[in-house]
Amino acid sequence: MAKKPEGESFVTEITPRSHDFSRWYLDVVRRAELADYSPVKGCMVIRPYGYAIWELIQQALDKRIKATGHVNAYFPLFIPEGLLMKEAEHVEGFAPQVAYVTHGGGEELEEKLIVRPTSEAIIGTMYAKWIQSWRDLPVLINQWANVVRWEKVTRPFLRTTEFLWQEGHTAHETEAEAEEETLKILDLYKETVETELAMPVIAGRKSESEKFAGALRTYSIEALMGDGRALQAGTSHNLGQNFAKAFDITFQARDKSVQHVWGTSWGVTTRLIGAAIMVHGDDSGLVLPPRVAPFQIVIVPIGRDNWRETVLPRAKQIQDTLVAAGFRVTLDERDERPGWKFSEWEMRGVPLRIEIGPKDIEKFQVLTARRDTREKAGVPMDGLAARVREILDDIQRNLFERAVTFRDEHTQRAASYDQFKDLLEGRPGFVIAPWCGSAACEAHIKTDTQATIRNIPMSGAVPAGTCIRCDSPAQSEAWFAKAY
RNA sequence: CGGGAAGUAGCGAAGCAUGGUAUCGCGCCCGGUUCGGGACCGGGAGAUCGCGGGUUCAAAUCCCGCCUUCCCGACCA
Numbered sequence: 001m002a003k004k005p006e007g008e009s010f011v012t013e014i015t016p017r018s019h020d021f022s023r024w025y026l027d028v029v030r031r032a033e034l035a036d037y038s039p040v041k042g043c044m045v046i047r048p049y050g051y052a053i054w055e056l057i058q059q060a061l062d063k064r065i066k067a068t069g070h071v072n073a074y075f076p077l078f079i080p081e082g083l084l085m086k087e088a089e090h091v092e093g094f095a096p097q098v099a100y101v102t103h104g105g106g107e108e109l110e111e112k113l114i115v116r117p118t119s120e121a122i123i124g125t126m127y128a129k130w131i132q133s134w135r136d137l138p139v140l141i142n143q144w145a146n147v148v149r150w151e152k153v154t155r156p157f158l159r160t161t162e163f164l165w166q167e168g169h170t171a172h173e174t175e176a177e178a179e180e181e182t183l184k185i186l187d188l189y190k191e192t193v194e195t196e197l198a199m200p201v202i203a204g205r206k207s208e209s210e211k212f213a214g215a216l217r218t219y220s221i222e223a224l225m226g227d228g229r230a231l232q233a234g235t236s237h238n239l240g241q242n243f244a245k246a247f248d249i250t251f252q253a254r255d256k257s258v259q260h261v262w263g264t265s266w267g268v269t270t271r272l273i274g275a276a277i278m279v280h281g282d283d284s285g286l287v288l289p290p291r292v293a294p295f296q297i298v299i300v301p302i303g304r305d306n307w308r309e310t311v312l313p314r315a316k317q318i319q320d321t322l323v324a325a326g327f328r329v330t331l332d333e334r335d336e337r338p339g340w341k342f343s344e345w346e347m348r349g350v351p352l353r354i355e356i357g358p359k360d361i362e363k364f365q366v367l368t369a370r371r372d373t374r375e376k377a378g379v380p381m382d383g384l385a386a387r388v389r390e391i392l393d394d395i396q397r398n399l400f401e402r403a404v405t406f407r408d409e410h411t412q413r414a415a416s417y418d419q420f421k422d423l424l425e426g427r428p429g430f431v432i433a434p435w436c437g438s439a440a441c442e443a444h445i446k447t448d449t450q451a452t453i454r455n456i457p458m459s460g461a462v463p464a465g466t467c468i469r470c471d472s473p474a475q476s477e478a479w480f481a482k483a484y
Numbered sequence: 485c486g487g488g489a490a491g492u493a494g495c496g497a498a499g500c501a502u503g504g505u506a507u508c509g510c511g512c513c514c515g516g517u518u519c520g521g522g523a524c525c526g527g528g529a530g531a532u533c534g535c536g537g538g539u540u541c542a543a544a545u546c547c548c549g550c551c552u553u554c555c556c557g558a559c560c561a
Contacts, residue, residue: 013495022555030495041552097560118561151560152485159560220561232561269561302520339521357520367520450557484561 014347016283021227026156028277032286032348035156042154042161046270049348050157052294053273054164058144060196060291061166061268064188070140070168075122077146078113083121087246090120093213097149115148120214120239120265123169124247131171131261133252138181139171139261157274158231158484165269171249171261175240178262179217182238183458185266186219189234197272198289198400199223199279200407201233202430202479204455209439212265216240222454222479224407225278228428230454230481233275239263279403286349287371289399290392295330297322297388298345302338302357315356318366318384325385327392346371351395352388372398411479420468420480424449430481434474436467445469451480 013031015023029035034050046054062072078101085091094117101113116122127139148162168185172178190203201221211218215237223233243249244260253259280287290296299319303311312333319331330350332341338355345353355367366384369376372395379387410429414420423431435441435453445468446452456476463474 020555026554037553039552093560147561149560153559163561165561235561267561271561300520304519305517307519335519337519337521337523339519339523341522342520343522355520359520 029156044156056292070142073141079122081112087214090214117149124243128249137173142168165267167267170264182236182264186236196291200404204457207453212237230483234268236266285347288349290351290396297329297352298350299331299354300341424451433468434463435478436472437475441469453478
């Protein structure tokens with residue numbers, strides 16, 4: 001086997017990113033065994049390796065959600081059709097995407113059930129029963145669940161008919177508290193996604209036309225994918241009193257008056273897995289940030305004929321040491337050649353590979369190979385765990401910084417509409433521009449460029465000058481991009 | 485949901501025009517030689533040709549319907 005040039009992919013089963021990003025993404029999902037198609041349109045199977053990533057995201061997020069005073073509960077999958085109908089804007093937004101259950105037990109149902117596309121309706125109904133007094137507030141409940149939205153175009157993880165998520169639903173005494181909660185969660189999402197998934201996001205407010213059906217305001221975090229398109233990575237909604245009024249969620253206030261609660265809802269989904277693939281992955285496949293990698297380390301024993309006797313015991317010893325130190329480690333003792341294993345685990349995105357062979361045993365060391373930089377280095381057995389900790393931390397940091405650099409290099413400001421259109425036509429990425437706040441301009445821009453307002457930065461600063469498209473004074477800056 | 489393409493073994497493909505019961509590469513299983521970047525030799529298993537109907541003595545091949553996937557557009561986490 002001739003040596004291939006440095007950096008060239010050994011993986012032939014994956015379409016190069018530059019050749020066809022979309023194809024590349026699908027290849028990675030399938031080859032890394034993250035997910036597979038099911039017989040039902042738009043419904044994927046999340047395979048063990050992909051699900052392990054989700055579990056790590058879940059754990060990281062769940063810990064934070066609980067640390068901020070929220071508790072988990074579970075509400076039903078089925079919702080009587082009538083309940084969804086109660087909030088006018090909400091129905092209008094979700095009706096086209098709702099799946100119905102019309103029969104049960106061999107008989108047609110009196111009232112059709114919907115399969116939840118989101119749980120505001122059922123949770124609001126329950127909150128109306130549970131909340132009586134200001135002393136009952138706030139209610140801070142989260143649930144981990146599946147939801148179903150009948151999508152026309154589906155892609156694994158990014159948009160599927162059924163998906164997994166967490167949805168928080170809270171009820172508060174005052175508008176200010178609800179807003180504070182909405183923003184607190186937005187910040188929590190940003191911190192979690194940036195820390196755990198090493199994925200930089202911009203936090204901001206959604207425009208009226210992009211906000212959640214039935215919300216007062218929607219905030220989002222938006223990430224930039226490797227092909228320069230934006231992806232909404234999480235949303236947090238201030239529901240105002242809209243759902244409280246629709247579902248009659250009232251409480252007796254401190255001043256004895258009866259008032260409607262102020263609500264919020266917020267969620268992130270399995271889409272985050274797709275985002276991580278598209279932010280960090282390369283032509284060799286998946287690149288996982290150590291904090292969400294099912295295996296942070298793969299140990300590959302190297303050896304001649306009798307490696308099982310000579311090298312394997314040492315490899316197992318190393319595995320034990322690293323597992324004891326708290327790492328997620330797999331030892332690949334399959335009867336394959338080392339080079340084959342290298343490619344295999346690179347494709348699956350394992351952050352750090354440890355090679356151990358006769359030469360290393362002699363020198364009382366191991367050879368490490370980083371997935372992110374492909375850098376190889378000998379590391380002495382003494383203090384191995386500590387060194388591995390450093391390397392993994394450095395990979396996590398490097399992936400984040402690399403993504404920030406990419407994001408910044410693909411974020412530009414437009415001074416004129418011509419330049420704006422030009423920027424969106426040429427290099428993909430974010431374009432920041434002043435906006436008058438009108439839905440008409442927003443729609444017009446979308447028609448012209450296919451780009452949408454991803455969100456409006458939190459600072460709330462009003463830029464000088466006029467809207468990028470019309471002559472009205474700018475009301476805010478907006479981040480535009482073509483989005484998934 | 486419109487426009488286009490595709491579905492044959494785990495993966496990638498050939499066969500289809502001109503109907504006669506399926507071929508190749510990789511992978512998989514067994515044995516052996518190998519092993520520091522996707523090894524080699526020998527033997528072997530594996531396919532209701534996406535699903536359902538139709539035409540025919542005979543259908544992967546022709547006809548009709550449906551399902552799924554991919555790409556491009558309109559809607560969405």
